[in-house]
Amino acid sequence: MNVSIDTSYKSLNKHHEELCGDKVELLKTADSHILILSDGMGSGVKANILATLTSKILGTMFLNGASIDECVETIVKTLPVCQERQIAYSTFSILQIFHNGEGYLVEFDNPSCVFIREGQLLKIPYAERTIEHKTVREYRFKVQLNDCFILLSDGVIHAGVGQVLNFGWTWESMAEYALKTVKSTLSASRLATTLIKACKDLYNDIPGDDTTVAVARVIETKVINLFTGPPANKKDDARLVRDFMEVPAKRIICGGTSANIAARVLNTKIKTSLIYTDPSLPPVATMDGIELVTEGVLTLSRALALMKYYVEGEINEVFFDELDKENGGSMIAKQIIEDCSILNLFVGKAVNEAHQNPGLPFNLSIRMNLVEQIKEAALKMGKEVHIKFY
Amino acid sequence: MIITVCIGSSCHLKGSREIVKTLESLISLHNLKNKVELNGSFCMENCLKGVCVKINEDVFSLEPKNTEQFFKEEVLRRLSNECNQL
Numbered sequence: 001m002n003v004s005i006d007t008s009y010k011s012l013n014k015h016h017e018e019l020c021g022d023k024v025e026l027l028k029t030a031d032s033h034i035l036i037l038s039d040g041m042g043s044g045v046k047a048n049i050l051a052t053l054t055s056k057i058l059g060t061m062f063l064n065g066a067s068i069d070e071c072v073e074t075i076v077k078t079l080p081v082c083q084e085r086q087i088a089y090s091t092f093s094i095l096q097i098f099h100n101g102e103g104y105l106v107e108f109d110n111p112s113c114v115f116i117r118e119g120q121l122l123k124i125p126y127a128e129r130t131i132e133h134k135t136v137r138e139y140r141f142k143v144q145l146n147d148c149f150i151l152l153s154d155g156v157i158h159a160g161v162g163q164v165l166n167f168g169w170t171w172e173s174m175a176e177y178a179l180k181t182v183k184s185t186l187s188a189s190r191l192a193t194t195l196i197k198a199c200k201d202l203y204n205d206i207p208g209d210d211t212t213v214a215v216a217r218v219i220e221t222k223v224i225n226l227f228t229g230p231p232a233n234k235k236d237d238a239r240l241v242r243d244f245m246e247v248p249a250k251r252i253i254c255g256g257t258s259a260n261i262a263a264r265v266l267n268t269k270i271k272t273s274l275i276y277t278d279p280s281l282p283p284v285a286t287m288d289g290i291e292l293v294t295e296g297v298l299t300l301s302r303a304l305a306l307m308k309y310y311v312e313g314e315i316n317e318v319f320f321d322e323l324d325k326e327n328g329g330s331m332i333a334k335q336i337i338e339d340c341s342i343l344n345l346f347v348g349k350a351v352n353e354a355h356q357n358p359g360l361p362f363n364l365s366i367r368m369n370l371v372e373q374i375k376e377a378a379l380k381m382g383k384e385v386h387i388k389f390y
Numbered sequence: 391m392i393i394t395v396c397i398g399s400s401c402h403l404k405g406s407r408e409i410v411k412t413l414e415s416l417i418s419l420h421n422l423k424n425k426v427e428l429n430g431s432f433c434m435e436n437c438l439k440g441v442c443v444k445i446n447e448d449v450f451s452l453e454p455k456n457t458e459q460f461f462k463e464e465v466l467r468r469l470s471n472e473c474n475q476l
Contacts, residue, residue, distance in 0.1 A: 255399075255432075256397075256398035256399065256433030257432070257433045257435065259432050260432060260435075273430060274395070274397070274410050274414075276407055276410075279407060281402075282397040282402045282406070282407075282430075283397060283430060285430075293432075295397065295398060295399050295402065295432070296399055297399050298399055298402065353438065354400045354437025354438045354440070
């Protein structure tokens with residue numbers, strides 16, 4: 001089995017706290033993805049330091065092949081001791097999924113991971129072990145395509161306690177909600193955003209504890225081929241289109257001239273529309289065998305702005321509403337953000353003279369710059385990116 | 391009659407959306423929906439002379455402000471010529 005893992009996480013800080021006492025680390029090795037969630041005792045700076053130390057130590061040791069026994073021992077001996085409580089304490093969960101389908105999970109004092117497979121909650125058998133007087137649970141299993149794993153801190157299952165709900169959200173209700181949400185969402189980031197929004201609502205916007213969900217979804221390796229810009233030399237047109245069409249992928253063309261070239265080489269027609277779903281972007285078009293055809297630089301600029309916001313900004317439901325819009329920019333960004341593990345860019349270097357016109361209200365001669373920034377943003381999202389210039 | 395408006399980047403920035411809107415409303419105002427088909431096209435490769443608009447295969451260079459004049463002088467004139475020939 002050759003799978004990709006889509007991971008994401010979201011946290012709420014306890015009310016009035018500037019720092020979160022939960023910490024998530026997302027790591028990649030050559031053959032696996034690792035998710036670590038730790039919840040430091042207390043809140044604020046102290047909790048943040050405990051959780052950060054724990055997740056960083058675990059991450060670093062795990063990456064270097066240490067066993068869980070060595071990791072736990074190191075943590076117990078390293079964490080600073082809390083003055084008030086006289087203990088050093090931080091919970092953790094570590095989930096590791098290998099690309100060959102092997103899975104490993106170890107939990108210490110966190111709420112159990114929510115496993116979802118084929119629309120059902122799944123109980124996976126575990127073994128309990130005591131290491132340095134700490135009892136950990138270990139799970140070993142095989143993952144399947146579309147499996148979903150949700151790690152959570154106790155702030156999630158306690159959401160709303162004593163306020164909206166007598167006993168808080170509880171693990172069972174949270175798991176049921178997650179099950180429904182998995183079906184209606186595509187990506188790990190959208191699922192994490194929806195779950196954390198539910199916690200925030202249950203807390204009436206005043207979280208009583210640091211609250212974190214970390215999600216891993218097992219997905220097929222999804223490839224997007226994006227063609228933008230005519231080749232510098234016309235005789236390379238056919239070669240570019242041939243490369244662009246070669247591997248199985250979702251195909252997107254950004255640019256009028258590029259679309260015309262593809263239509264000519266593939267001997268097909270572009271069907272344009274005049275429906276302006278967004279007044280500042282030209283309408284999108286369709287072509288046989290191509291998922292999406294759009295105008296070039298303006299649309300790519302919009303897509304890039306959304307991708308940058310996704311990487312750097314505070315994403316929430318409002319962001320996903322913007323991503324769901326039916327304009328070219330949102331459509332491209334959504335495909336790359338939510339439905340792509342490998343992005344192949346096929347970029348022509350020709351420059352359109354008319355785009356050099358200083359009289360235009362927008363600098364259109366920036367394709368190369370845009371492509372570089374799209375690559376950067378996609379890399380930050382953890383996608384594999386390849387660029388080929390013509 | 392087929393009118394094609396370029397909606398490529400350069401023409402878009404020069405106002406092709408406004409031209410599309412104006413033409414759409416003029417076409418319905420004159421009840422010409424069954425005689426005139428309005429289409430969009432990606433780059434017509436004449437960007438320096440944008441906004442590019444074609445009536446059948448004849449190319450024109452328009453701006454939003456002369457669209458109404460274009461409609462009267464070219465679209466309506468051609469349509470009435472067609473009628474006279476019948």
